[in-house]
Amino acid sequence: MASIGKIARRSFLIGSAAIVGGVAFGAWYVSRPAPNPLTPGAGGGALNPFVMIDVNGITLIAPRAEMGQGVQTTWAALIAEELDVEMDQVRVLHGPAAQAYYNQALLGEALPGKGYDKTSFGHALAETLGRVGKVMNMQVTGGSTSMADGYTRMRAAGASARETLKQAAADLLGVARADLRTEKAMVIAADGREIAYADLAEAAAGLDPVDAPLRDRAQWRILGKPVDRVDMVPKVTGTARFGIDVRLEGMLFAALRMNPHLGGAMRDFDDSAARAMPGVDRVVNLGDGIAVVASNTWLAMQAAEAVEIDWEMGPNPPDTGAVFDRIAAAFDDDANSTMRDDGDAGTLPEGATEITAEYRVPYLAHATMEPMNATALYSGIKLEIWSGNQAPLFTRKSCAKAVGLEPEAVEVHTTFMGGGFGRRGELDFSVYAARVAAEMPGTPVQLTWSREEDMTHDFYRPGALARFRGAVQDGKAVLLDGKIAAQSPTQQAMGRWLGLPAAGPDKGTVDGAFNQPYAIPNFRVRGYLADLAIPVGFWRSVGASMNGFFLDSFLDEMAHAAGRDPLAFRLELARAEYAPAAAVLEAVRDISGWTGETPEGTGRGVGFCYSFGTPTATVIEVQDRDGQIAMTRAWIAADVGVALDPRNLEAQLSGGMVYGLSAACFGEITFAEGAVVQQNFPDYDALRIHNTPATEVRILQNQDHISGAGEPGTPPAMPALANALFDLTGRRARSLPLMRDFDLLV
Amino acid sequence: MPTPLTVNGTRYEIDLPEDVPLLWVLRDEIGLTGTKYGCGVAACGACTVQIDGEAVRSCQVALADVRGEVTTIEGLGTPDAMAAIQRAWAAHQVAQCGYCQSGQIMQAAALLAENPAPSDEDIDLAMQGNLCRCGTYPRIRAAIHSASQMMKEA
Numbered sequence: 001m002a003s004i005g006k007i008a009r010r011s012f013l014i015g016s017a018a019i020v021g022g023v024a025f026g027a028w029y030v031s032r033p034a035p036n037p038l039t040p041g042a043g044g045g046a047l048n049p050f051v052m053i054d055v056n057g058i059t060l061i062a063p064r065a066e067m068g069q070g071v072q073t074t075w076a077a078l079i080a081e082e083l084d085v086e087m088d089q090v091r092v093l094h095g096p097a098a099q100a101y102y103n104q105a106l107l108g109e110a111l112p113g114k115g116y117d118k119t120s121f122g123h124a125l126a127e128t129l130g131r132v133g134k135v136m137n138m139q140v141t142g143g144s145t146s147m148a149d150g151y152t153r154m155r156a157a158g159a160s161a162r163e164t165l166k167q168a169a170a171d172l173l174g175v176a177r178a179d180l181r182t183e184k185a186m187v188i189a190a191d192g193r194e195i196a197y198a199d200l201a202e203a204a205a206g207l208d209p210v211d212a213p214l215r216d217r218a219q220w221r222i223l224g225k226p227v228d229r230v231d232m233v234p235k236v237t238g239t240a241r242f243g244i245d246v247r248l249e250g251m252l253f254a255a256l257r258m259n260p261h262l263g264g265a266m267r268d269f270d271d272s273a274a275r276a277m278p279g280v281d282r283v284v285n286l287g288d289g290i291a292v293v294a295s296n297t298w299l300a301m302q303a304a305e306a307v308e309i310d311w312e313m314g315p316n317p318p319d320t321g322a323v324f325d326r327i328a329a330a331f332d333d334d335a336n337s338t339m340r341d342d343g344d345a346g347t348l349p350e351g352a353t354e355i356t357a358e359y360r361v362p363y364l365a366h367a368t369m370e371p372m373n374a375t376a377l378y379s380g381i382k383l384e385i386w387s388g389n390q391a392p393l394f395t396r397k398s399c400a401k402a403v404g405l406e407p408e409a410v411e412v413h414t415t416f417m418g419g420g421f422g423r424r425g426e427l428d429f430s431v432y433a434a435r436v437a438a439e440m441p442g443t444p445v446q447l448t449w450s451r452e453e454d455m456t457h458d459f460y461r462p463g464a465l466a467r468f469r470g471a472v473q474d475g476k477a478v479l480l481d482g483k484i485a486a487q488s489p490t491q492q493a494m495g496r497w498l499g500l501p502a503a504g505p506d507k508g509t510v511d512g513a514f515n516q517p518y519a520i521p522n523f524r525v526r527g528y529l530a531d532l533a534i535p536v537g538f539w540r541s542v543g544a545s546m547n548g549f550f551l552d553s554f555l556d557e558m559a560h561a562a563g564r565d566p567l568a569f570r571l572e573l574a575r576a577e578y579a580p581a582a583a584v585l586e587a588v589r590d591i592s593g594w595t596g597e598t599p600e601g602t603g604r605g606v607g608f609c610y611s612f613g614t615p616t617a618t619v620i621e622v623q624d625r626d627g628q629i630a631m632t633r634a635w636i637a638a639d640v641g642v643a644l645d646p647r648n649l650e651a652q653l654s655g656g657m658v659y660g661l662s663a664a665c666f667g668e669i670t671f672a673e674g675a676v677v678q679q680n681f682p683d684y685d686a687l688r689i690h691n692t693p694a695t696e697v698r699i700l701q702n703q704d705h706i707s708g709a710g711e712p713g714t715p716p717a718m719p720a721l722a723n724a725l726f727d728l729t730g731r732r733a734r735s736l737p738l739m740r741d742f743d744l745l746v
Numbered sequence: 747m748p749t750p751l752t753v754n755g756t757r758y759e760i761d762l763p764e765d766v767p768l769l770w771v772l773r774d775e776i777g778l779t780g781t782k783y784g785c786g787v788a789a790c791g792a793c794t795v796q797i798d799g800e801a802v803r804s805c806q807v808a809l810a811d812v813r814g815e816v817t818t819i820e821g822l823g824t825p826d827a828m829a830a831i832q833r834a835w836a837a838h839q840v841a842q843c844g845y846c847q848s849g850q851i852m853q854a855a856a857l858l859a860e861n862p863a864p865s866d867e868d869i870d871l872a873m874q875g876n877l878c879r880c881g882t883y884p885r886i887r888a889a890i891h892s893a894s895q896m897m898k899e900a
Contacts (some may be wrong), residue, residue: 068843068880115866228839235829235844236835238780238819242845245779253774278763296762297783298770369784369792369845371881418782418845419879647839651882655842658881681789681877690870691885 034134045205047161049100050139050154053201058090058185063101063513065141065418066094066231066389068655070648073229075150077644081222082139082158082215084182085197092230097392097412099729101139104130112339112507114515115130115613116578124707133224136498137393142425142538144612144708147644151706152214159212168204171193226647231416243388243415246375252281254436255300256449257309258289260675263533264314266290274303283307284439297448314674315533323532323671324360327465329409330485330528337505337527340514342368345481345524345592352471352478354485357554359468360735363669364461368683370418371454372429376437377444378403383410383434384656388417394497398427399434421659422538424587426459427496455684460669462487462530466550467743472562477520477573480558482513482551485528488531489536512544512611512715513551517578518570540659541711544611548715549664549722549736552607556723557732565596566723567606574608580639580683580702581608581615587637587698588617603728605722613707615639616671618657618716620724630723630745631661631730634693638712641703650697656713657695662686664718665744691745749809753778754821764810769793770811772818773783780819780848791876794849801856819848822855830900831855834893842880850876854890863894
């Protein structure tokens with residue numbers, strides 16, 4: 001494999017931002033270990049950044065955002081497995097913002113390349129590049145990377161801590177480390193003497209860490225089986241503390257208003273009425289908006305509404321039609337990327353039947369259940385911030401800058417998140433709270449966005465257009481040529497996170513299209529970037545959330561044009577390209593009892609997408625109920641390589657599907673006067689209990705690398721439903737949301 | 747003049763304007779944060795509490811209009827002494843992000859009090875006002891059936 005030095009001196013395209021290794025940071029800096037940020041109590045020790053044992057017991061650090069995906073439980077289970085402690089013997093904390101908690105898998109995911117065809121060299125390169133994430137302060141939860149990131153490193157952290165504790169015991173007892181064993185947080189000697197980890201931690205923390213080989217899967221006690229989530233009892237008793245639940249002595253509550261005309265400035269405001277309202281402490285001029293601080297969030301929201309504000313219009317086209325005209329205009333420019341160009345997609349094979357189609361998907365809001373919020377306390381020399389966020393180091397840096405402090409003077413407390421879906425990787429809500437707190441030193445303040453502010457000031461999943469041309473011959477796909485145009489969330493986010501200029505081929509625009517494991521001899525995918533300043537961001541499954549619908553819907557059209565069963569058509573293409581992809585299609589065929597035939601009044605559709613390293617296939621069944629269409633059943637098969645917690649994987653895949661189906665059915669952000677029209681759940685609804693299908697999930701483990709499950713359930717759900725509607729009605733859905741063209745059960 | 751309010755068996759005197767919704771009295775005044783703000787317009791159910799056993803959206807009930815005793819998720823059970831419905835929720839590992847679950851549980855508890863053995867249709871009718879963006883609905887349904895069983899056997 002390439003040496004770290006060589007790699008660090010080269011330029012890399014991270015998404016679409018160029019990172020020049022040799023300029024930004026030296027190779028020595030990349031390989032230097034990050035300091036351990038933990039500070040154990042007296043008599044205790046931090047054996048590494050992930051294991052701390054002191055008077056509070058055994059604490060495992062799971063420094064990833066818990067936004068519902070169960071990451072803290074499985075992350076802790078990886079450590080506990082090798083550490084030889086039981087899950088009920090540990091407490092699990094998120095821990096501080098720290099370089100030691102960088103995500104080693106995230107940058108690898110951003111490398112160009114299809115993914116499923118990655119060689120050993122490619123995996124090694126991704127891992128090596130991943131270490132650059134440390135110096136880039138990439139403590140980020142996203143890209144379905146947590147398990148790929150933690151799978152080896154966290155077991156190694158547990159194994160090393162265990163062996164180091166054994167060494168401390170060996171020194172104490174005057175026996176060889178190899179003669180000791182461990183169980184339930186105890187070191188046990190051959191003669192039966194037992195020493196608790198707690199009594200060894202201080203001595204062990206002073207030793208050089210001992211490396212140890214990882215145990216074979218066959219020996220696992222905790223991993224591979226369902227583990228009760230560490231956050232479950234708090235979450236069913238109302239005692240889990242989300243960001244919005246932070247309560248500090250003397251705390252005040254704030255509400256915010258920002259310019260609805262996205263990107264526009266604030267000219268002037270009149271707060272005389274607001275300042276006279278009950279409970280109001282002050283009105284803060286934020287330059288680009290106002291905050292009202294009061295004794296109660298609701299009183300603050302009422303007063304914020306009473307401020308009369310003169311807003312400037314923003315730089316974006318006024319309405320949805322004009323926005324999409326701008327997206328369509330991107331097709332007239334040169335392609336930003338051609339990430340797949342197999343065969344000759346420019347030439348129609350002789351005798352083949354050509355089909356073409358244009359698709360469209362809208363902008364989407366994240367609509368987390370917990371609206372954006374953060375709590376901050378500024379002392380003049382220090383800032384503390386409590387924030388449910390997916391990027392603690394970026395949060396620290398940007399809050400520091402906003403209040404004129406060094407990052408080291410800012411302490412970030414990462415709380416539970418009431419949904420994230422990518423939204424909480426942004427920094428705005430934390431920065432606004434810090435700016436309000438800076439106006440009132442010594443008084444903690446919690447800033448909560450109303451649902452309306454949340455929905456109208458999101459970083460949206462971009463709207464997108466796709467133009468596809470395909471050809472079939474003798475029942476087979478012989479050509480697929482796709483063009484996709486959209487804004488790039490990656491380019492915007494890199495600017496917000498790193499302040500880096502963004503350029504180059506943008507993988508996100510074509511992710512979920514160019515990297516599909518289908519052996520089509522002439523297969524090309526090109527991306528086009530729309531020139532718009534609408535705030536866009538990472539939305540659960542990112543590019544695959546639109547391209548899964550585009551490419552897979554079009555494959556369905558091609559299958560019908562070829563006179564083939566849609567599932568068999570995909571299966572044949574996948575078999576010739578990537579066996580694990582074919583296996584999930586076979587699995588979903590088997591569990592759904594797919595025959596290709598459906599009774600009158602019933603429709604079925606299949607969808608497939610390879611995203612975030614996980615091939616996932618979904619079948620949706622719909623039924624006509626007196627003219628209204630209900631989703632009755634769903635089946636999902638996915639291959640994650642190694643299934644660490646099958647029950648949680650099932651929850652993630654089915655939850656990801658519901659998120660995708662909600663968007664496919666009802667999700668749409670539109671614009672008028674450069675402002676978002678939708679305000680709240682009544683005009684941005686989602687699936688509810690009565691219209692969510694009964695779901696069966698099968699997890700496969702054929703792939704030779706572990707992959708994630710937080711996002712891959714989302715992309716195939718949308719085409720599966722659209723294809724089912726075609727099967728039921730004969731009408732092809734080429735535009736989302738489906739409620740516009742179909743009478744869906746609401 | 748302070749407004750009297752009884753929550754989870756404790757009587758409070760609330761010194762807030764009478765039009766402040768119960769939700770914000772609970773969260774910001776009393777400090778019972780288990781009840782959540784989601785939409786403020788009774789469209790998501792995250793703020794559901796019970797008043798004299800009836801499930802209500804606390805974002806829509808003004809302080810002055812609370813007639814009866816309020817029960818919140820904290821009053822239903824505690825981590826050390828969970829109610830049957832909370833035990834069912836834990837057994838099915840229902841929660842993902844968990845933000846909506848206080849409201850889901852308070853709504854389901856009211857359903858079970860009125861209808862100890864609800865059918866799937868009964869559950870659909872009673873629970874469709876409670877939004878869950880994580881999509882935990884199948885496990886919510888299973889947990890309600892389990893809780894129904896547990897309460898019958900108790």
